[in-house]
Amino acid sequence: MRLDLLRAALARRGPFTRVLVAEVKGSTPREAGAELWVWADGIEGTIGGGRLEHDAIAAARRGETGSQRVALGPDVGQCCGGALVLALERVDADWIARTKAAEVFARPLGGAPEMPLAVRRALARARDRGEAPKRWIEGWLLEAPAPAPTPLWIWGAGHVGRALVSVLAPLPAFEITWIDTAENRFPEGENGLRRIIAPEPARAVALAPREAAHLILTYSHAIDLELCHALLAHGFSQAGLIGSATKWARFRSRLRALGHGDAQISRIACPIGDPTLGKHPQAIALGVASGLLREKRATGPASSGHEQEGRAG
Structure with a gap:
């Protein structure tokens, strides 16, 4: 309840x-x-x-x-x-x-x-x-009172970001914060969601609770890398990054060079979603949403609100 x-x-x-x-x-x-x-x-x-x-x-x-x-x-x-x-x-x-x-x-x-x-x-x-x-x-x-919803930070308001919000926003299990670099990046009509306009998105990571889950899908690989770096330093419960295996291999190498260990880096899931569903934005969103819901159900009420080692993909 x-x-x-x-x-x-x-x-x-x-x-x-x-x-x-x-x-x-x-x-x-x-x-x-x-x-x-x-x-x-x-x-x-x-x-x-x-x-x-x-x-x-x-x-x-x-x-x-x-x-x-x-x-x-x-x-x-x-x-x-x-x-x-x-x-x-x-x-x-x-x-x-x-x-x-x-x-x-x-x-x-x-x-x-x-x-x-x-x-x-x-x-x-x-x-x-x-x-x-x-x-x-x-x-x-x-x-009994329901566990608090999972704070979910969605980085990017492009096609996949919009698809994810359309699928996840109606679900009471998640409390969404949506971040992008400019107001005109967001669609019209998405009322009721907390939005953050951040010209330098990585600086907004400090605002996120450490038990939040994150989905990184901006228009820029450079911004994506900065967000991964900032989140690994800040802390999170789950994190997923959109991209190919090749992109993730390059990111892993660069994140190691920035001082992060393999165990920490591996907590970021990349690619996200279910590859068998395809690469259409809505298909990616459905795969990610089902994974988040399975994780939410598996951890149960006793684990809600606490840091977990799960992945967002």
Whole structure:
């Protein structure tokens, strides 16, 4: 649960109904944890579209709260074949305050008002062992704050940079900072992203948190090399550089001459992406994004926000 995003949505547009996929069984359009926010005049997010989402939006606008168990085939005529539980809650300032005060926010949304033993045990394991609780237990919804998103610095607003942002920006797992040398390098309409205009990009490396991941794909090999040099001195969790094996061989030689050891240099991944997908900017972006998501999932919540030895490619 990203409480910061919920709080921001409340401040931006006022109270809303949060529709959360609390539990899934079998094939469903989205995974448990997917959510949709519903206002009278708009929505944000998705629980998978189709009749399921249409009916959920209508229920939210009627003011319904609580839980709904939906068998996708019999109930809404969707061919996924699975079943799920939707939890509907009104998000307002009081809800935010109650959520913020709880290490794990547990509340009944269809079960008995008295906390079941299974819920108490799950809360105890979360408190004593740091164990992530099951989300849906006997009609009770349990949520812990989600780990902070990974700071992701994208160096370059050319074709590949734009493709990467288009793929990665909607994902809550990443908090993007986008850097290039001039304002006119950026496309119009990319609002909500932090941008840095840096005529000398390597000097901006000092602004990055040391747990950030970096993708280097500027228009200049000289700038790329300066960024690699600066990042190796500064520290990072992951770094990827666009380029060929020949480019990387030359960079490795030059980085050694600048005083970096092979073990450190090898932490930069080059080339990036999945070569089997091709060299089209969107294909590169898809390969890089899938690698970042796999890494994020593999490290898990306990590792979020800490320096890792993984690669961005």
